[in-house]
Amino acid sequence: MDKYDHKTIEAKWQDFWEKEKIYQASDSSKKPKKYVLVEFPYPSGEGLHMGHLRPYTAGDTFSRYWRMKGFEVLYPIGWDAFGLPAENYAIKNKVHPRVSTAKNVENAKRQLKSWGMSFDWSREVNTTDPGYYKWTQWIFLQLFKAGLAYEATGLINWCPKDKTGLANEEVIDGKCERCGTPVEKKELRQWYLKITAYAEKLLEGLKSLKEWPEPVKLQQENWIGKNEGAELEFRIRNYELGIRVFTTRPDTLFGATYMVLAPEHPLITDIKNQISNIKEVEEYTENTKKKSDIQRTAVEKEKTGVELKGIKAINPATKEEIPVWVADYVLMGYGTGAIMAVPAHDERDFEFAKKYRLPIRTVINNPSALPNASASPLILRGDETAEEPPLNIRGDSLPHSLPRAGEGELYTGEGVLMNSGKFDGMDSEQVKAEITKFVGGQKKTQYKLRDWVFSRQRYWGEPIPLVHCEKCGIVPVPEDELPVTLPEVKDYEPTGTGESPLAAIVSWVNVKCPNCGGKAKRETNTMPQWAGSSWYWLRYTDPQNDKEMASKKLVKQWTPVDVYFGGMEHTTLHLLYSRFWNLFLYDQGYVTAQEPYTKRVPHGIVLASDGEKMSKSRGNVVNPDDVIEKFGADTLRMYEMFLGPHGDTVFWNDKGIVGVKRFLDKVWRSAVSNYPSPSGGGWSKVGRGLHALIKKITADLEAFKFNTCISAFMEFLNKNENMAQADFEVFLRLLAPFAPHTTEELWHQLGYRDSIHQQLWPEFNEKLAQDTKITFVVQVSGKLRATLEMPTGSSQAEVKAKVVSDKNVKKYLADKEVVKEIFVPDKLINFVLR
RNA sequence: GCCUGGGUGGCGGAAUUGGCAUACGCGCAUGGCUUAGGACCAUGUUCCGAAAGGAUUGAGAGUUCGAAUCUCUCCCCAGGCACCA
Numbered sequence: 001m002d003k004y005d006h007k008t009i010e011a012k013w014q015d016f017w018e019k020e021k022i023y024q025a026s027d028s029s030k031k032p033k034k035y036v037l038v039e040f041p042y043p044s045g046e047g048l049h050m051g052h053l054r055p056y057t058a059g060d061t062f063s064r065y066w067r068m069k070g071f072e073v074l075y076p077i078g079w080d081a082f083g084l085p086a087e088n089y090a091i092k093n094k095v096h097p098r099v100s101t102a103k104n105v106e107n108a109k110r111q112l113k114s115w116g117m118s119f120d121w122s123r124e125v126n127t128t129d130p131g132y133y134k135w136t137q138w139i140f141l142q143l144f145k146a147g148l149a150y151e152a153t154g155l156i157n158w159c160p161k162d163k164t165g166l167a168n169e170e171v172i173d174g175k176c177e178r179c180g181t182p183v184e185k186k187e188l189r190q191w192y193l194k195i196t197a198y199a200e201k202l203l204e205g206l207k208s209l210k211e212w213p214e215p216v217k218l219q220q221e222n223w224i225g226k227n228e229g230a231e232l233e234f235r236i237r238n239y240e241l242g243i244r245v246f247t248t249r250p251d252t253l254f255g256a257t258y259m260v261l262a263p264e265h266p267l268i269t270d271i272k273n274q275i276s277n278i279k280e281v282e283e284y285t286e287n288t289k290k291k292s293d294i295q296r297t298a299v300e301k302e303k304t305g306v307e308l309k310g311i312k313a314i315n316p317a318t319k320e321e322i323p324v325w326v327a328d329y330v331l332m333g334y335g336t337g338a339i340m341a342v343p344a345h346d347e348r349d350f351e352f353a354k355k356y357r358l359p360i361r362t363v364i365n366n367p368s369a370l371p372n373a374s375a376s377p378l379i380l381r382g383d384e385t386a387e388e389p390p391l392n393i394r395g396d397s398l399p400h401s402l403p404r405a406g407e408g409e410l411y412t413g414e415g416v417l418m419n420s421g422k423f424d425g426m427d428s429e430q431v432k433a434e435i436t437k438f439v440g441g442q443k444k445t446q447y448k449l450r451d452w453v454f455s456r457q458r459y460w461g462e463p464i465p466l467v468h469c470e471k472c473g474i475v476p477v478p479e480d481e482l483p484v485t486l487p488e489v490k491d492y493e494p495t496g497t498g499e500s501p502l503a504a505i506v507s508w509v510n511v512k513c514p515n516c517g518g519k520a521k522r523e524t525n526t527m528p529q530w531a532g533s534s535w536y537w538l539r540y541t542d543p544q545n546d547k548e549m550a551s552k553k554l555v556k557q558w559t560p561v562d563v564y565f566g567g568m569e570h571t572t573l574h575l576l577y578s579r580f581w582n583l584f585l586y587d588q589g590y591v592t593a594q595e596p597y598t599k600r601v602p603h604g605i606v607l608a609s610d611g612e613k614m615s616k617s618r619g620n621v622v623n624p625d626d627v628i629e630k631f632g633a634d635t636l637r638m639y640e641m642f643l644g645p646h647g648d649t650v651f652w653n654d655k656g657i658v659g660v661k662r663f664l665d666k667v668w669r670s671a672v673s674n675y676p677s678p679s680g681g682g683w684s685k686v687g688r689g690l691h692a693l694i695k696k697i698t699a700d701l702e703a704f705k706f707n708t709c710i711s712a713f714m715e716f717l718n719k720n721e722n723m724a725q726a727d728f729e730v731f732l733r734l735l736a737p738f739a740p741h742t743t744e745e746l747w748h749q750l751g752y753r754d755s756i757h758q759q760l761w762p763e764f765n766e767k768l769a770q771d772t773k774i775t776f777v778v779q780v781s782g783k784l785r786a787t788l789e790m791p792t793g794s795s796q797a798e799v800k801a802k803v804v805s806d807k808n809v810k811k812y813l814a815d816k817e818v819v820k821e822i823f824v825p826d827k828l829i830n831f832v833l834r
Numbered sequence: 835g836c837c838u839g840g841g842u843g844g845c846g847g848a849a850u851u852g853g854c855a856u857a858c859g860c861g862c863a864u865g866g867c868u869u870a871g872g873a874c875c876a877u878g879u880u881c882c883g884a885a886a887g888g889a890u891u892g893a894g895a896g897u898u899c900g901a902a903u904c905u906c907u908c909c910c911c912a913g914g915c916a917c918c919a
Contacts, residue, residue: 215838219914222837227918247919260919296917303917329917339919347835348917448918568913642859644846647839649912656846659859662874699850708848711858718858777854782900784854822899828853832899 004668006632010741014113022755023063023118027554029072035558036063037537037597039566039574040078040125043104044085048111050606050614050640050652053624055565057637058603058646058706060117062563064737065701067118068761074558075118076540078125079105082133083529084162084178087460090492097460097492101128111625116633116740118757123543127532128460132539134483135549136531137465139581141476142588144466148194149454151474155264155332156453158186163494165190167453167528169223169573177573185289188498191455191464191525195580199224199447202579211599213647216571223572225448230432232441234259234340237312237321239271246335246446249345250436251428253317254420255363256340257353259324260305263288264332268308276310281326288328296328303329303352315340316439317421327352335446343408350410360408364415364428452577454528459492459501461526469513469520478514484522500524533574534581537561537596549590560593568602575600601704604649606640611651622652634739635661641706641738663714664742667735670717671746675725687768689720690727694764697734709738725750730762778803779830780812796823803829 017023038059041052063075079101086097086104093100105126112119125132143149157166159176165188170177195202203224206217229248236242243259261267263285272278284306288296295301305327312321329348330339343353343360353360414428423431436443455464463484465477477484487508489501502524503509513520535549541558542550566575575597582596607613608620615621627636639660643650693716700709713735723731729750736743736756747756776788776799786808790799800821803809813831820832 215914218838222915225915225918229919245919249919301917327917329919331918334918341919346919348919351917446918448915571914642846648847651846653846653860656860663859665874696850707846708858711848714858775854779853779900782853782898787854820899822853824853828900830853830899 004632004665004742006634006741007629009745010114010116010633013741013744014116016744017118017755017757018113018121020755021122022758023075024120024122025072025074025076027557031070031072033558034063034066034071034073034563035537035561036066036073036075037540037561037564038077039564039570040080040533040536041108042080042083042085043101043108045089045100045104046616047104048108048624050622050624051567053115053636053640054603054606054646054650055567056112056115056117057640058601058704059563059565060115060119060740061637061641061706061737062565062701062704063118064740064757065761067757068733068736068759070760074123074540075120076123076125077112077117077119077121078123078536078540079108079127080529080533080536081105081126081128082461082527082532084458084460087458087492090460096488098128114628114633115624115637118740123540125536125539125543127462127536130483130485131546133462133532134546135539136462136527136535137477137482137484138479138549139535139585140462140527140531141465141479141482142590143193143584144476146584146588148197148584149191150194151189151191153187153189155185155187156190157183158188160184162458163496164457165453165455165498167530168450169452169576170528186498190453191523193452193454193580195452195577196447196449198580198583199226199449201583202449202576205579205583205595209595209598209600212597213600213602216568216575216600216602219571220576223449223576225446227446227448229444229446230436230441231336231444232316232340232436232439234313234316236271236324237314239274241267241270243267243313243324243338244336245338245340246444247340249342249428249432250441251417251423251432252342252345252363253315253340253435253439254417254423255342255344255361256315256317256322257343257359257361258322258341259313260327260330260339260341260349260352261308261324262330262332262337263326263328265326265337267338268326271308271311274310275308277306277308281306281308284326291328303327303348303355305329305352305356307356317435323358325352325356333450334448344410345412347410347412350408353408357405359405361419362408362411363417363419364411364413365418366409366411366413367415452580454531455525456528457498457500458494458526459486459489461528462486462531463502464523464525464527466523467511467513467520468523469515469518471518472513472515472520475513475515475520481514500526502526530574530577534578535585537578538582538585538591552590552592555590556592559591560595561597563599563601564597565601565603567605571602601646603646604644607649607651609651609653614652622654627657631657631661632664632741634742635664638664638710638738642710644707646704646706660710663710663717664739666717666721667739667742668746670721670723671728671732671749674722675728675750687727688772689716690723690730691764691769692771694730694734694762695766695769698761698764701737706738713738732756733759733762774826776803776826777828778806778809779828780809781833782830785809785812792826794826796821796829799823799829 036059038055041048059075063073066073081101086101089095089100090097127133140149157171159166159179159181161179161181162176166176166183171183175182203221203226206221209217227248229246230250231244231246232250233242233244268281268285275281305325308324308326311324313324315322341349343349343358344362345364417423417426417428417431423435463486465482465484467475467477469475487505489505492501494501509522509524511520511522538550538555541554545551578596582591585591586594610620612618612620624636635657639657642660693712696712697709732743732746733756740757744756770792772792773789774792776790777784778786778788786806788802816833818831819834822830
């Protein structure tokens with residue numbers, strides 16, 4: 001064979017690997033372990049796409065590398081198969097999701113095998129398998145028993161197209177994460193997981209994740225959104241209840257000239273009969289409800305609000321009576337749903353005060369503002385108690401006590417207090433605690449993270465294993481009755497009323513209470529798709545266990561995951577959720593690692609060559625199956641890596657692939673023409689360069705710089721087309737994780753019987769990896785004037801002696817005085833002229 | 835608006851972290867092989883210039899013997915968050 005026939009060869013070795021089971025991870029191995037994880041795919045009808053190839057190839061290459069390094073590597077795969085597409089397909093075509101899913105799994109599995117992935121198929125899991133979701137339900141029950149799952153009625157995100165509630169994390173830019181439909185707010189009874197109880201631990205844990213990329217950690221940190229401040233109470237005039245507010249700036253309390261309640265704030269209904277313009281207020285709050293989140297939070301939008309006439313709050317610091325407003329720029333979901341407004345020191349309050357002519361009182365001195373008010377006559381300072389009152393434009397003195405409505409200056413920084421009674425002259429940063437104490441408030445930590453809306457009004461998900469009993473209330477299904485299996489339904493169509501299609505299966509819904517035996521109904525909501533993936537890496541360690549989620553011994557043996565390849569888009573979804581579940585299971589003593597993933601390696605997205613997302617409607621999809629048909633898996637894998645750095649967005653471009661194909665053909669030709677018969681052993685004359693190659697490939701692999709590995713291979717082969725056979729064998733071993741089929745075939749052609757993937761990774765000798773000669777850079781005043789071949793380790797004197805005789809350099813040095821000479825060993829010599 | 839990345843030939847990208855900018859690949863050009871080729875092989879290919887030489891890493895400044903790399907100002911692109919008090 002003088003040409004590499006990828007179809008025959010790749011199929012042949014895929015069968016061989018499967019038969020020999022060389023990629024199965026052994027629980028009883030004496031070798032040190034490594035756990036390589038890739039995000040398991042959703043088996044869609046379209047099959048796997050280029051986007052899957054990127055992390056899977058990286059994980060595969062890495063697994064192969066670690067196996068050759070002598071580790072027992074666990075590289076498992078499974079199916080995240082609950083979810084909407086299968087269900088929507090069922091609605092349309094009346095095919096049970098179980099059936100279509102099985103078909104899609106079959107196809108995706110064929111694809112993964114054709115890519116030459118070294119997965120351990122004996123550990124395959126499927127989230128829709130009752131033997132799997134039994135344990136998803138079991139974990140839910142543990143959360144429930146720990147008080148971390150609760151039912152509540154509240155305003156939640158609702159996707160009108162998918163007809164289900166959504167978690168906060170599933171709303172991207174105000175739209176449904178799955179289908180892109182603008183999300184609405186709906187008042188619904190929902191199950192929540194109290195992820196907020198783990199806010200601090202999730203934040204704390206990030207600090208221990210030394211091998212996570214900073215941007216990923218930062219994004220999670222921002223999502224959790226910790227904010228330290230104070231909770232203060234403002235009394236309402238002639239009323240027993242007060243208004244509690246959260247603020248990060250208690251130091252500006254003296255500047256709080258009004259208050260704002262969120263439109264949903266319960267106080268508005270409580271004091272309804274004291275509000276003289278209640279009609280106007282209710283009209284406003286009703287209007288707000290109708291608006292979508294997108295409309296409500298649009299930045300360009302001008303702020304609106306209505307004053308609660310007849311209501312006055314009392315600023316606890318100044319004892320002044322201040323107006324109370326309702327405005328939709330205050331959100332019910334954060335803090336207490338009410339704020340103290342300090343227009344002089346908060347941008348939003350400033351804007352609002354300007355519009356509605358509310359008083360703006362400066363209480364923090366802006367150190368960068370000009371001290372003399374007359375120097376900037378347009379800026380009015382409010383009720384400063386300076387001895388000489390500031391001047392307005394006409395030069396008149398201003399009234400002393402009250403700030404002029406709607407006029408003033410905005411300054412949001414820290415500084416020295418003014419107009420703040422006994423706190424005047426103190427530093428704003430230091431005075432925060434004191435002022436909080438002065439008005440009887442408390443220090444308070446707020447998080448932006450919200451509890452996880454955990455129920456979905458859809459069919460194709462794990463049933464929530466709870467029962468509603470008329471007498472006992474909510475009762476968990478006993479653990480020995482798990483799993484609560486999904487019943488067959490006639491109609492998958494979501495009802496849209498906030499009830500799941502399961503509610504219509506009377507025979508399934510009506511049960512006896514496990515507690516009292518009385519009449520009870522099953523919970524009919526299902527879990528979100530994120531449930532199954534929140535613990536799947538644990539199941540891989542012990543996938544057949546029907547007594548436990550996974551045996552503690554095996555969990556301890558394999559976890560944490562050493563390296564987890566996946567997408568940036570899961571940073572505040574799967575990655576956050578699974579860390580939460582793991583932390584919980586850790587606290588309960590079921591898992592041994594506090595953090596599930598030691599290292600996270602994100603990949604860039606694969607876009608079409610037109611720079612757009614690959615999509616059927618655009619017609620720019622490149623199907624990996626077609627590329628494999630034409631070029632083979634090794635070429636596809638290597639080209640995908642060669643496109644660009646693993647973390648970068650890459651554009652698929654059909655044109656460049658021939659470069660990688662040519663390289664592999666060249667490897668093939670080189671082998672077939674140079675080494676027709678088996679022999680081997682020892683190092684040869686190109687050994688030096690080869691040591692350098694081993695060093696380079698090893699280092700770049702460890703740093704996930706796959707693209708430069710490929711260049712290094714190409715460069716080496718270009719220079720050493722006819723290397724000695726022993727060297728070629730080393731070259732093949734280095735290339736094996738990248739081109740598993742080609743290298744396996746050539747390895748066997750060289751006479752070996754074992755798989756190349758079970759060979760050891762080549763070691764390099766540091767001394768031999770160094771060049772014996774190096775090219776010196778000769779500069780005159782920092783400009784390159786010559787280069788010079790010198791033996792490694794040459795001294796300054798040796799280099800100089802050789803350099804000054806160089807014609808070119810002489811020309812530049814003639815009649816000039818050398819002020820300074822810079823010598824960098826094995827690199828450069830620079831003559832600085834006057 | 836805020837927070838992250840990033841900006842290098844015609845294109846994808848490389849540069850041992852302050853020391854030969856443009857490796858490797860695509861494309862293109864010329865030549866070879868071929869009945870033919872959009873196959874393969876060889877050579878060349880940052881820009882200006884006939885050459886000597888000069889210029890060049892988004893723009894501008896600075897530090898340094900020396901800057902793609904460090905500092906400052908500005909512009910642009912991608913991603914995340916966004917009326918979060």
